[in-house]
Amino acid sequence: xxxxxxxxxxxxxxxxxxxxxxxxxxxxxxxxxxxxxxxxxxxxxxxxxxxxxxxxxxxxxxxxxxxxxxxxxxxxxxxxxxxxxxxxxxxxxxxxxxxxxxxxxxxxxxxxxxxxxxxxxxxxxxxxxxxxxxxxxxxxxxxxxxxxxxxxxxxxxxxxxxxxxxxxxxxxxxxxxxxxxxxxxxxxxxxxxxxxxxxxxxxxxxxxxxxxxxxxxxxxxxxxxxxxxxxxxxxxxxxxxxxxxxxxxxxxxxxxxxxxxxxxxxxxxxxxxxxxxxxxxxx
Amino acid sequence: xxxxxxxxxxxxxxxxxxxxxxxxxxxxxxxxxxxxxxxxxxxxxxxxxxxxxxxxxxxxxxxxxxxxxxxxxxxxxxxxxxxxxxxxxxxxxxxxxxxxxxxxxxxxxxxxxxxxxxxxxxxxxxxxxxxxxxxxxxxxxxxxxxxxxxxxxxxxxxxxxxxxxxxxxxxxxxxxxxxxxxxxxxxxxxxxxxxxxxxxxxxxxxxxxxxxxxxxxxxxxxxxxxxxxxxxxxxxxxxxxxxxxxxxxxxxxxxxxxxxxxxxxxxxxxxxxxxxxxxxxxxxxxxxxxxxxxxxxxxxxxxxx
Numbered sequence: 001x002x003x004x005x006x007x008x009x010x011x012x013x014x015x016x017x018x019x020x021x022x023x024x025x026x027x028x029x030x031x032x033x034x035x036x037x038x039x040x041x042x043x044x045x046x047x048x049x050x051x052x053x054x055x056x057x058x059x060x061x062x063x064x065x066x067x068x069x070x071x072x073x074x075x076x077x078x079x080x081x082x083x084x085x086x087x088x089x090x091x092x093x094x095x096x097x098x099x100x101x102x103x104x105x106x107x108x109x110x111x112x113x114x115x116x117x118x119x120x121x122x123x124x125x126x127x128x129x130x131x132x133x134x135x136x137x138x139x140x141x142x143x144x145x146x147x148x149x150x151x152x153x154x155x156x157x158x159x160x161x162x163x164x165x166x167x168x169x170x171x172x173x174x175x176x177x178x179x180x181x182x183x184x185x186x187x188x189x190x191x192x193x194x195x196x197x198x199x200x201x202x203x204x205x206x207x208x209x210x211x212x213x214x215x216x217x218x219x220x221x222x223x224x225x226x227x228x229x230x231x232x233x234x235x236x237x238x239x240x241x242x243x244x245x246x247x248x249x250x251x252x253x254x255x256x257x258x259x260x261x262x263x264x265x266x267x268x269x270x271x272x273x274x275x276x277x278x279x280x281x282x283x
Numbered sequence: 284x285x286x287x288x289x290x291x292x293x294x295x296x297x298x299x300x301x302x303x304x305x306x307x308x309x310x311x312x313x314x315x316x317x318x319x320x321x322x323x324x325x326x327x328x329x330x331x332x333x334x335x336x337x338x339x340x341x342x343x344x345x346x347x348x349x350x351x352x353x354x355x356x357x358x359x360x361x362x363x364x365x366x367x368x369x370x371x372x373x374x375x376x377x378x379x380x381x382x383x384x385x386x387x388x389x390x391x392x393x394x395x396x397x398x399x400x401x402x403x404x405x406x407x408x409x410x411x412x413x414x415x416x417x418x419x420x421x422x423x424x425x426x427x428x429x430x431x432x433x434x435x436x437x438x439x440x441x442x443x444x445x446x447x448x449x450x451x452x453x454x455x456x457x458x459x460x461x462x463x464x465x466x467x468x469x470x471x472x473x474x475x476x477x478x479x480x481x482x483x484x485x486x487x488x489x490x491x492x493x494x495x496x497x498x499x500x501x502x503x504x505x506x507x508x509x510x511x512x513x514x515x516x517x518x519x520x521x522x523x524x525x526x527x528x529x530x531x532x533x534x535x536x537x538x539x540x541x542x543x544x545x546x547x548x549x550x551x552x553x554x555x556x557x558x559x560x561x562x563x564x565x566x567x568x569x570x571x572x573x574x575x576x577x578x579x580x581x582x583x584x585x586x587x588x
Contacts, residue, residue: 066357069500070403074357077349084346172346204345235346242349246400 028116029124036098036128045094045132048086049139055082060147071151072158076245079144080165084241086140087133087173088200094132095180096192098125103282112282119274126181126270133173141166158247164255165244171262172238176200178269179233185277202228203235233265333389337396344397352398359390359404363411375586376507377447380414388412388419395423399430402437403501409440410495410504413447420444435467436498442474443491451482470494489515510586513565517585523552524562524570524577531575538575 040046059078060071067074099122102108111121145159152158179199183192202209206229213225237258240250250258335343344351366382367374374381391412394404405427412420421444427437438461445454455478462471470490477487489512496508527548532538539545542561554562561569566584570577579585 066360067353068356068360068403068407069502070353070356073349073401074353077353081347081350201345205342208342239346239348241346242352242398242400245349245398 025117025120028120029127032111032116032121032124033127033131036125037131040094040129040132043094045090046136046139048090049136049143052082052086052140053143056143056147060150063151072148072156073245075144075147075151076158076162077241079140079147080162080169080241080244083137083140083144083166084169084172087136087169088176090133090136091129091173091176092180092193092196092200095129095177096184096189096196098129098181099184099277100189100192108282118278119270122181122185122273122277123270126178126266129177129181130174133177134170137166137170137173158244161247161249162244164249165240167255168238168240168250168258171259172235175203175233175235175238175262175265175269178266178273182269182273182276185273186280199232200235203233204239206232206234206236234261237261333386333393335393336389337393340393341397348397352394352401355390355394355397356401356404359387359394359407362386362390373586375510375588376503377410377511378414378588379411382415384411384415388416388423392419392423392426395427395430399427402427402431402434405437406440406499406501406504409444410507413444417444417448433464433466435461435464435471437461438464438467438471439494439498442478443495446478446482446487446491449483451478454478454482485515485518510584513585516565517579520554520562520564521570521577525575527552528575528577539572542569542572 056075056079059075063071063074063078099108102111108121112118141163144162148156148159148162176196176199180192180196183195187195209225209229209232213222213229216222216225243250340351340355341348363379363382363384366379366384370382388408391404391408395401395408405424408420408423408427412423421441424437424441424444427434428441431437438457442454442457442461445451445457455475458471458475458478461467462475474487474490474494477490481487492508492511492515496505496512499505499508527545528538531545531548542549542556542559546560549556549560549562552562555567556562557569559569561572564570564579564583564585568580568583568585571580579587
């Protein structure tokens with residue numbers, strides 16, 4: 001606890017007490033998640049919303065003159081793309097520091113001196129960042145809706161159409177956060193950020209991986225690319241920004257299946273991270 | 284902290300602030316100097332080719348293909364707008380062949396590859412590109428039809444391109460195919476028949492520009508259609524005036540020197556006139572009388588070509 005600020009120290013103590021008092025695993029996870037959320041807020045992570053609002057306001061005012069009457073489409077494209085980009089940056093750069101900061105500040109010893117499992121710790125941290133991202137995404141979604149109402153000078157049907165796309169963006173961010181957490185459970189923050197960024201990029205090239213898997217001559221190469229296709233997250237499934245800008249919504253069955261995919265994929269990643277983290281020696 | 288140390292700190296802060304302000308002012312001055320002394324680029328060299336083709340741009344854009352498409356679309360508008368602004372005289376949007384718009388087709392192609400459902404760039408390709416590169420215009424419009432088989436507007440654009448090329452048979456086919464799409468307006472079938480019967484007539488042209496004016500969401504395309512409709516009206520009016528002038532010449536033996544001499548004949552036509560008795564063109568500018576010929580005033584909003 002040597003490097004911790006007084007505020008962080010008090011939060012750590014508060015968290016330790018909650019962890020101690022609350023016997024159930026669920027309660028401990030919630031306590032850690034709440035603390036991770038507070039920490040993200042304290043680290044001014046949500047300040048990106050100010051930048052987002054400025055960006056959208058400028059776009060809503062000026063884009064009409066530049067887009068040849070396509071301001072509604074541009075607002076949706078710009079708003080949802082910024083939502084994904086800002087969210088991915090938060091997921092990567094905050095996600096990779098979740099575990100590392102606790103180790104570096106030695107607060108992890110205080111936490112693990114209480115009856116807290118390493119899996120509970122990781123899941124709590126993960127849920128805390130997911131909550132931060134949820135607040136971020138909901139506020140940004142409202143910002144895009146308001147910008148649409150402004151440029152349409154009244155109600156715009158796109159205000160409702162964008163929300164399924166917003167949900168898909170959030171699911172994608174949940175997957176990226178889990179991957180960042182996985183890498184940070186055994187690697188340095190810089191390397192974890194780099195690896196997560198690579199997965200984010202490759203995840204959007206999944207269609208190419210699949211076509212490579214079918215077009216390769218060698219059986220081993222085919223098997224390798226097929227394995228990569230199924231092992232890496234298929235993030236292109238969550239790209240629904242462009243259709244949303246044209247007023248299209250995904251089918252309910254598509255949303256259900258992609259949500260299930262995200263839940264199962266995140267479960268696998270967090271289980272793997274727990275497995276690695278449980279074997280990690282902090283001495 | 285002693286007074287001397289505090290004074291030294293204050294001096295340091297002032298020095299740093301002076302460096303910031305001085306540096307900023309110098310960089311602004313240098314930037315302005317560079318702007319004013321920059322050599323004018325050859326317009327051909329200035330139009331550099333795009334680094335990425337549409338397919339590569341789509342792959343590289345990850346989930347941001349919609350935003351990238353908007354970017355290429357706005358670049359297309361800026362590109363054309365900048366070229367038009369550099370011209371001393373007014374030109375019509377569908378007659379920009381002289382502007383050397385060689386990057387327009389790749390820009391529109393990339394925008395539509397990034398977002399194949401984005402219909403406005405196809406309209407722009409159909410209206411602006413034919414005077415630059417008609418084959419690219421047809422290719423991009425057909426690409427749009429392939430990606431949006433239920434978008435009847437794209438058949439309207441294709442028909443318009445063929446009609447401009449005076450290929451009335453292909454134009455009729457395009458309108459005929461568009462007519463088969465559910466939700467296509469009834470005038471598609473009528474337009475098909477009209478193309479085959481009188482493709483080159485003013486009536487067909489008027490119908491095409493009227494539909495373009497009614498259907499387009501793009502202000503620049505609407506404006507172009509409005510001006511073309513004024514031009515068609517003006518052509519009809521000038522034909523009538525020429526007949527009057529011919530009648531006058533036959534009766535009197537010479538051409539009138541002023542519009543007032545034609546007043547008895549013009550009054551039957553109920554055309555709007557200015558205080559001097561000169562008939563006004565559809566934009567409200569008086570026609571110019573030159574002997575037995577009637578011309579548009581150079582200041583008129585009605586396009587001459």
